[in-house]
Structures are given as structure tokens and as C-alpha cells.
Amino acid sequence: MPQDSAVRPYAGETYYGCPALKASPFGWKTAGYIFLAGLSGSAQILGTVADLGGGREKRNLVRNARGLAIAGTVVGPALLIGDLHTPSRWYNMLRIFRRTSPMSIGSYILTGFGAFSALTLGADRLGLAGVARVAQVPAAVAGTGMSVYTAALLSATSTPLWAASPRLLSVRFGASAMASAAAALSLGERLGGRPEGAETLDRVAMAASAVDLVASVAAEREYKAEGVAGPVEEGPWAPVEKIGAIAVGAAVPLVCHAINARRERPSAALSVLGSLAILAGGMALRSAMLHAGNRSATRPRDYFRFARPRPALDHRPAPDRIAR
Amino acid sequence: MAVSMGVPARALDYADPILPGLIPDEAELTAGVRIEPGKSYGFFTDTTLCIGCKACEVACKEWNALPADEVGLTGNSYDNTGRLSANTWRHVAFVEKIGTNGKRAAEMAPFQSNWLMMSDVCKHCHNAPCLEACPTGALFRTEFDTVVVQQDICNGCGYCVPACPFGVVDLNEVDGKAHKCTLCYDRLKGGLEPACAKSCPTDSIQFGEVPDLVEKARARVEDLHGRGAVDAYLYGAPGEPGATGDLGHLNAFFLLTDRPEVYGLPTAPTRASNRVAPALGAGLATMAGLTLAAIALFATNRFATNRRR
Numbered sequence: 001m002p003q004d005s006a007v008r009p010y011a012g013e014t015y016y017g018c019p020a021l022k023a024s025p026f027g028w029k030t031a032g033y034i035f036l037a038g039l040s041g042s043a044q045i046l047g048t049v050a051d052l053g054g055g056r057e058k059r060n061l062v063r064n065a066r067g068l069a070i071a072g073t074v075v076g077p078a079l080l081i082g083d084l085h086t087p088s089r090w091y092n093m094l095r096i097f098r099r100t101s102p103m104s105i106g107s108y109i110l111t112g113f114g115a116f117s118a119l120t121l122g123a124d125r126l127g128l129a130g131v132a133r134v135a136q137v138p139a140a141v142a143g144t145g146m147s148v149y150t151a152a153l154l155s156a157t158s159t160p161l162w163a164a165s166p167r168l169l170s171v172r173f174g175a176s177a178m179a180s181a182a183a184a185l186s187l188g189e190r191l192g193g194r195p196e197g198a199e200t201l202d203r204v205a206m207a208a209s210a211v212d213l214v215a216s217v218a219a220e221r222e223y224k225a226e227g228v229a230g231p232v233e234e235g236p237w238a239p240v241e242k243i244g245a246i247a248v249g250a251a252v253p254l255v256c257h258a259i260n261a262r263r264e265r266p267s268a269a270l271s272v273l274g275s276l277a278i279l280a281g282g283m284a285l286r287s288a289m290l291h292a293g294n295r296s297a298t299r300p301r302d303y304f305r306f307a308r309p310r311p312a313l314d315h316r317p318a319p320d321r322i323a324r
Numbered sequence: 325m326a327v328s329m330g331v332p333a334r335a336l337d338y339a340d341p342i343l344p345g346l347i348p349d350e351a352e353l354t355a356g357v358r359i360e361p362g363k364s365y366g367f368f369t370d371t372t373l374c375i376g377c378k379a380c381e382v383a384c385k386e387w388n389a390l391p392a393d394e395v396g397l398t399g400n401s402y403d404n405t406g407r408l409s410a411n412t413w414r415h416v417a418f419v420e421k422i423g424t425n426g427k428r429a430a431e432m433a434p435f436q437s438n439w440l441m442m443s444d445v446c447k448h449c450h451n452a453p454c455l456e457a458c459p460t461g462a463l464f465r466t467e468f469d470t471v472v473v474q475q476d477i478c479n480g481c482g483y484c485v486p487a488c489p490f491g492v493v494d495l496n497e498v499d500g501k502a503h504k505c506t507l508c509y510d511r512l513k514g515g516l517e518p519a520c521a522k523s524c525p526t527d528s529i530q531f532g533e534v535p536d537l538v539e540k541a542r543a544r545v546e547d548l549h550g551r552g553a554v555d556a557y558l559y560g561a562p563g564e565p566g567a568t569g570d571l572g573h574l575n576a577f578f579l580l581t582d583r584p585e586v587y588g589l590p591t592a593p594t595r596a597s598n599r600v601a602p603a604l605g606a607g608l609a610t611m612a613g614l615t616l617a618a619i620a621l622f623a624t625n626r627f628a629t630n631r632r633r
Contacts, residue, residue: 085480
């Protein structure tokens, strides 16, 4: 006999509206770390690209990039340890390696990134350009991990908003990280009176912003399709996501840099505006996703819509089996 | 083991009200199970037998020395416990199905007074997302196939909290560690039945080896169906709702009579770690593409600069 309770699609039932999940304890420190990890990781990538293929006049850019990478490896772990509830045991993060845990994977990425970034900058300062040139490659490889592992960290949870679109969240974080690094380094070039370097970086930022914008729009659609879009459609984090992350973080810089790219003499003001928008938007993206995700965990209907049977995912058709 | 009137024969060895000490393999007397490392243990919680007495909640708090959470009234039927938390490892849910839209019921279906009562607990998932998320190895699988947080390892990163698909694991803000049901790991080591199951007066909570429990549970569902309670089904047993999304079966599984969501449970929870590869893959591909773009842009710029010279 078919059971009504098991076969009928979900119609909004909850247990007194109580959350069916617990929200992560992550707050502004984690959001700040995700932003900084992306910024410093991607800065190391751009520094390496500029060092190996950018010519002598990119020397200051390379040095700035290496400095940004070090900033990430100094401030980043401080933020992470500050977010632990038993910070004195921070070293237990390196007690085991667990490939199912992005937190564990990330601990090793951060350790490797920090070690090679320090070696790169240290060798550079000591005049050992050859050592720096070799050490920056593994640092840059770790930098790609720094830029995106944080998206895997959020996605590999049961929090509906984070879990609904693992690929697009990761594309957004990665593109935003690359755009942020290019923006920060572009500002450095402007301040240093080297507009040519800034113009190249602005084009990198433009490409990254374009990817970010497309992925953001696609992600919004996926959240709606999964029934988990509530926290980015309404409430305090909706404007941070829509205006901060998408409009300011991706659309504005794309327009600024696109106008500049078509100009004979690119405008410094547009370049700086685009760069600042990317940095502000990058932080907005991480804050919005983190806090909206925490909200989504406390919305039982979002979770129950997300945790519906998916025959393609499960090895069996879920509701049919219990109907007997 | 010889059993008469439901009492194992060996129980007569302990007829004296003053016990000489710990009874060896006591679970054999209280649950008919000898607890041995290497076997898989769990709970079968049959909600059709639950009377909502909360003895399990109390026994759990007593044995594990857990303090009360905030004391107050929720307004949600007799459930003033609210939720599983760092200090609450059994939670009895109450759903009153008597009357709708604020109206008193004029007639009642003949089943369990139309109250759903369900003692919720950590599911001790086969592929436990909390364990898979734990970066320190504090969360581990014991020799009894249960999932436990080692308090001397946990550094309170809190990643297990959003990883859990059932909202079970919780951080204690006072001691800064993650806590959840241990399936009475210490009692199992001493041959004792877990406190909640031992205290359950109706055997709604049954402790045992998981394969035996699943067999018993399936027979119970058949029995209930035969008696007209056609909505009865298992949640978390192999191949049933709750044991979805690559989680595998749940060592603590349930017999329910309404949709899982009514009890606050997801129909098809998923294994969070399955999202690591897609996320990392898409992200690294994005980074590779943007890095190539950067290489091309820097090379173009260098070429242009050289030409101007």
C-alpha cells in the first residue's frame, strides 16, 4: 500500500519551524580570512607570472606581490587561530591529514603557501634572486589552492546555501581572488607611478571580473532552482550579496576596466575606482556568503527542499522503496 | 542464553539488591547483547512505543554529567528541551496531531492517541560527515563502530557543526570543544548498555548490534502494517530514507509514522565530503584559466613595451 507520508513530495512541513541544522560558528574572522587567503594566494600567482614573463620593469610589482603573499600568511593564520574555540590547540590542525576535509586540506595548503612564500620573499630580500625564482613556483601553485579551497570548505557542509552550488561558489571565490590580487597590485603600481603595470593588471582584473559576474548570475539561478535562495533574496545579507558582491564587486570593475581597455589613454581614476570596487566587493562576497549561509542553516524549509531525494545521486529511488 | 519470563537466567546470579560490584557483561542482562570490540552497535528507536517520558534525556544527562540548557517553556507541546545540543544528547520531540487549525478533533484515528513522540539522538552515520570534516582527528570511529569526539584532541574549530546533516554536533562555548552523543562509549567499554536505552521503560530505544536491530525493526514494521498502522516505515536503515546521499546506513535509526520533516529530519541527507572534489576541481580550473590569461596579458604587454623601445 503506498504510504502518503513517504511518497508525497515535500509540502513545507517542519518541526515547529525549528532549525533542522546547526549553523557554523564562523563569523567575520573566517570571512576576512577567506578574502585574505584569496588575495594573497592570487597575488603570489600574479607575482610569479610577472617575474617569469613580465620583464625588468615589473620588479616592483613582483616585490609587492610577494609582500601581499606574506601578509596573508601572517594575518591569515592569526584570524584562523582566533576563530578556534580552543586556540591553544591550533597545532592539532597538522596532527593528521584528511582528504575528505577541506579544513584539513587547507591547513596544509596554508602551511605550504606560507613556507614557500616566506622563502621567496626572504631569498629576494637577501639578493638570492635565483632561489626566489624557484621557490615562487610552488608558492604560486599553493596560491591557487589558497584562492579556492575556502569554497570547498563551505560547500562540503550540510548548510543549504553553501552545499547547493559547490562548483559555482568555487568559481566565484577563485575569480574574485584573482581580481582582488590584480586590483591590489594595480593600486600599488598607480601609487608607484607605473601606469603600464597597472594597465596590464587591470586587464587581468577585467577578465576575472567577467568570470565572477557570469558565475554569480548562474549561482543565483541555481540557488533559486534549489529553493535555498531565501537568505540572499531577503534579509540583511541580500543587499550585501546583490549590491556589494555582484554589482560593486563584479559589474562596476568590469565596466570601468572595459572602458579603459578601449581608450587610447586609460583613465587613472577609472582604474582606481575599478580596483577599489573589486576589493570592497571581494570582502562583501565572502561576508554575504558566510552569513547568508549561516542563516540558511537555520531555515528548515530551505534544508528540507535541498535534502530531497535525487535518484541520480542516490543509488536507489528513495521514497519508492519505503512504500509497501 | 536461557530466558524465562523475559529475564535471562544469569540475572538470578544478581538477585541480591546490594551488588558486589560491576556485573560483567551487564548489557547481556539488560539488552540481551554481549558488547565486543569490532562489532557494530547502535540504537533502534521505535517511535510508536515512545510515551514521551524523557527518561532517556535524564539518564543521558545523569550518566554523562551534562548540565541543563536554558530552562524555559517553548510552547511546542511538551518539548521544552528544544533541540540536541552540546549538553543535550537525547531530545524527545512531541508532535500533537489532534485537531487542525486550532480546532479540537471531533474524531480520532485509533493509533497512539495521535501524538508523535520521538527520542532523537546522534545517528552515528556509517559515513559520518562530522568525522570526515574533522581536521584534527578528534572525531573518530570507535571499536564499536560509533562516532565519538575525543575531548583531549578537539580544538573547537567547529567545522563538524555545519557538516552534520542532522544538526546534532554542537560547540560548547564554555569549554570550547565540540560535543555530541558518544553512544556511551565508556559504558560500552565496561559492558554496559547505553544509559538512554537502559532507562527506556517501553523499549522504544533498543540497543544492540546493528544487523540484529535492522532485522528486528523490519519485522516490527511488518507487524505494524499488519495491524493497520500502514504509515510505519524505517528511517536510516539500509536503503531507507535518511540513509541517502552516500551516507550509508545510520547506526542509530528510527521507526517513524509521518514524513521525516515532521520530526525535523531531512528525507534525503547527503554526504558533505562528496562536494569537495567538484568544488576544488571547478575552482582550480578557474584559477588555471585566469593564470593563463594573466600570462598572455603580461606577455603581450612585454612585447608591446619592447617594440616601443
